[in-house]
Amino acid sequence: MEVLSWSGDWNLPSIDISCLEVLAYAKFAGCPLRVNQCNNPRKSPIGEFPVLQSGEDVLTTSSKIMDYLREKNFNADYQLTAKQGADTLAFVSLVHSKLYPAISFTFWMDDKNYTKFTRPWYAHRLPFPLNYFVPGRISRQTRYQISEGMYSEETDDVLENKLFKDALECLKLLSTMLDGKEFFFGDSPTTLDAVVFAHLAVIWKAPLPNNKLFNYLQGYDNLCMFCGRILQRYFPQAQQEEQQQPSQSSSAQDDTVDSTEKRNKWLALGFAGLAMTLYALFSGLVQVEITRVGDDDLNESTPDMSAFTFRGQEKDGENTTE
Amino acid sequence: MAAGGPVTEAVIAAMSTEQGVWPENAELYEPCKDTILLTDAASCRSTEAYLRFCGLAHEVKSRRNAEFMSPTGKVPFLTADRELIGDFQGIASFIEAKGFSTSANFEMKDRAEMKAYLSLIENSLIPAELYMLWWKKDWAVRTRQQYGCQYPVPLNLILSYRKQWQVCQYLKAAGWHRKTEREVIDEFRRTCQALSEKLGNNRFFINDRPTEVDALVFGHLHSVLTRYLPDDSLSSVVRTHKNLEDFVMRILTDFFQ
Secondary structure, eight states: OEEEOOOOBTTBSOSSHHHHHHHHHHHHHTOOOEEEOOOOGGGSTTSOSOEEEETTEEEESHHHHHHHHHHTTOOSOTTOOHHHHHHHHHHHHHIIIIIHHHHHIIIIISHHHIIIIIHHHHHHHSOTGGGGTHHHHHHHHHHHHHTTTOOOOOOHHHHHHHHHHHHHHHHHHHHHHHTTOSBTTBSSOOHHHHHHHHHHHHHHHOOOSSOHHHHHHHTOHHHHHHHHHHHHHHOHHHHHHHHHOHHHHHHHHHHHHHHHHHHHHHHHHHHHHHHHHHHHHHHTSSOOOOOOOOHHHHHHOOSOHHHHHHHHHHHHHHHHOO | OOSOOHHHHHHHHHHHSOSSOOOTTOEEEEOOTTTOOHHHHHHHHHHHHHHHHTTOOOEEEEOTTHHHHSTTSOSOEEEETTEEEESHHHHHHHHHHHTOOTTTTOOHHHHHHHHHHHHHIIIIIHHHHHIIIIISHHHHHHHHHHHHTTSOHHHHHHHHHHHHHHHHHHHHHTTGGGOOHHHHHHHHHHHHHHHHHHHTTOSSSBTTBOOHHHHHHHHHHHHHHHSOOSSSHHHHHHHTOHHHHHHHHHHHHHHOO
16 A cells, blocks of 8 residues: 655644644554655545555545555554544544644645745646646645635634634643543544644644744643654654755755755756757757768678768758858 | 733633623524525524524524624624624634533533544535535526525626635635535435444434534434435435434424424
8 A cells, every 4th residue: 555645744744734644643553654755646536645546446535545444454543432433533623624724724725825935835846847836826725725715804814813812722622631641542543533643743843933832832831842742752763864864954955945946947957058059040040951971882781771871961960050 | 812822812712702602682693594505504504503502592684695794704693792703613612712612511421422423524515505406506506596586787797706706716625626416425325324323323422412513413413304406426425324214303393492
């Protein structure tokens, strides 16, 4: 089974909430998943990640993937009672409807975060022509989702206040539910833990220029510890990598910046050269005439015929060039 | 609005309404009974139920254009003194601000459960009903006809298509347009299953006291069970849960007679 996802950063295996939900759930259920951080939305049938490919089946959206894993007997919820199962469904829906919009707003609609952080981050990782359109498309899509498809004359400020009020309340409720326990339903993590972790970890780790949600989250010690606990226990490799290369990270970043700059320079030069050549050819400044070399010459030629004819053509070209 | 955060806003909102006095002339406006749609009927029923749970006097009035009178564009809406509040959520928070809420002295844990189940209903029952009404081809024809028949000739077409467009936009934003009909019914079944598990053998959902959750569940299930629908795909799901059916009957006899 292979999962296509957005790549990770800042100690997280992926920075996208839905991808993180799936990855965390798979870890909790002990399901061996191969993660392909392909960052190319064209590879997904709906243009979004995560996507699970398992044999013939291709599944999109995190809830469907988690259902599929459960069907395949990778169930993290087997020890829950029916009532706890119902609670799981209810709290997952609470997190998706109250916390998720505020996080998407912070990433994709807050001007400062979007231009200084989110857009560059995604543009860096997307393959070449897509990096120009995809971030803008996701931003527009987010706006559409948050406004529930309706045009409203609410300004961003009013909307922001409303979303953050909901998010703050949701954090408060989650903190009460978690209380002093290790996980929401006792000692082992379940679907609800995967969903809550995915949302909180992104708030906790993302180095956003304007991160109001992080300030809210810091007020709840048990939620922060919950995130830390899951990261430490279930995603240790991501952390180790980070610890191993704290010094390299800055130089590596410089390298990538350098390489993209170089690439852009060469691309620009190549494009300019190509445009000039084409212009020269089409406007008649330079003319290339290809004359067929006569049969007599061919008969006299050496076995290396192609090389010979090519040289002959070149000579002809030079003659006619002015 | 000043730079205040959600906390200051909540304080301002709490201070601006007078506590403890319920206005005598509270009126609840609903669309007419004969043309009302499933989702609207559900939210009107829920609101009535919640007002009855809280023991608040109100008068129910039917207006053909209730939807266009409402400040939020959703029915029902409540007028009290000079206040005008739309939507079940809005009315519930108005009642809470007035201090009549049945869940006022709940502990945080019960409150968390209540909010969670409210959002479950909002994010799966309501979209599922809307999907069946407006997105499913053979139901949508009937829905448009039912919605449009209260208006004169050119308006019935224009308004019903506009309403369908709006609902479809809402479903697309919520990502429900990618679901097939079977997935929608499955989602509806799963939600009913969860509600049934949560209710168990109790009288009410949370803390043995009627709350917003009970009102919403009652409104929706009652409408699904009693309204005429083109097929029984939704109502048959509800009927498989005996305790939910009993719950609806109990609320009807306890509060509506």
